[in-house]
Amino acid sequence: MVLVENVSITYKSINEKTQVINNLSLKIEKGETLVILGPSGCGKSTLINALAKTKTIESGRIDYIQDGDRKALSSKVHKIGIIPQNCGLLPWKTVMENYLLPLKIRHEEINNETNKRIEEICKSLDIIPLLHRYPRELSGGQVQRAAIARAFILEPDLLLMDEPFSSLDEITREEAQSLFLKIWENYKPTTILVTHSIDEALYLGSRILVMGTNMGNIKYQIKNPYFGKLFPDEVEYLSIKRTLRDKLKPDVKNKVI
Numbered sequence: 001m002v003l004v005e006n007v008s009i010t011y012k013s014i015n016e017k018t019q020v021i022n023n024l025s026l027k028i029e030k031g032e033t034l035v036i037l038g039p040s041g042c043g044k045s046t047l048i049n050a051l052a053k054t055k056t057i058e059s060g061r062i063d064y065i066q067d068g069d070r071k072a073l074s075s076k077v078h079k080i081g082i083i084p085q086n087c088g089l090l091p092w093k094t095v096m097e098n099y100l101l102p103l104k105i106r107h108e109e110i111n112n113e114t115n116k117r118i119e120e121i122c123k124s125l126d127i128i129p130l131l132h133r134y135p136r137e138l139s140g141g142q143v144q145r146a147a148i149a150r151a152f153i154l155e156p157d158l159l160l161m162d163e164p165f166s167s168l169d170e171i172t173r174e175e176a177q178s179l180f181l182k183i184w185e186n187y188k189p190t191t192i193l194v195t196h197s198i199d200e201a202l203y204l205g206s207r208i209l210v211m212g213t214n215m216g217n218i219k220y221q222i223k224n225p226y227f228g229k230l231f232p233d234e235v236e237y238l239s240i241k242r243t244l245r246d247k248l249k250p251d252v253k254n255k256v257i
């Protein structure tokens, strides 16, 4: 489980300070897919960066709790997988080299089991023939599938996804989302997904949060019993969609202090 407690983040420039996240508290249960929806600029990517430990928090704490053992979330201790919007693959390394690098950085032994896991994941995402290509030699959909594979090969304790499918056309996006779900079902990592798409939230999220303009304020949340499936009742689907759209309407701007 990941616990975000009273976290605040402010960006400071020469002329101003912008408080983006204000006293945010969140609990992400083990094995859930938490989707965060919120108006543009409310701080979703900032939160993902804080969880990925690439943005320092100003106050509060982010902890990882496993079997009653509570530790500060750390990329040195915990495996944090990231699927960003721009794929995040290093352009000067082949797809396979991109997969091996995070394991080498963590000093993990690359043994038969690792090779089997890589093969299994790549097979289910249909990217075996692409393993020796460079990212620039792949289509947009292939790049995104390669990035999904990289995150799962790490066997992440926490999987972070920042608008991972937003650059894809509709058909490719649906295909990548289904492949993602198929592989997610096998590993069920604790997942946080940021998206602008209500349809994507309802397809991939077991719980959906709508944040206010100044993130810290959770405006609305629902559990989604149909995640990964089609809603059995279209009227119910449209009604939930309408509610989420209403809750997403922006309120006040980020506070300049």
Ligand SMILES: Nc1ncnc2c1ncn2[C@@H]1O[C@H](COP(=O)(O)OP(=O)(O)OP(=O)(O)O)[C@@H](O)[C@H]1O
Pocket (backbone or CB within 6 Å): 011, 012, 013, 018, 020, 038, 039, 040, 041, 042, 043, 044, 045, 046, 047, 254
């Ligand atoms: N490096 C930075 N320096 C100063 N302000 C920043 C910086 N990065 C982001 N911001 C500001 O912080 C706020 C939150 O940005 P963030 O990218 O987290 O929002 P978001 O909710 O992910 O937006 P979007 O949905 O449009 O991607 C925005 O007002 C943005 O202008």
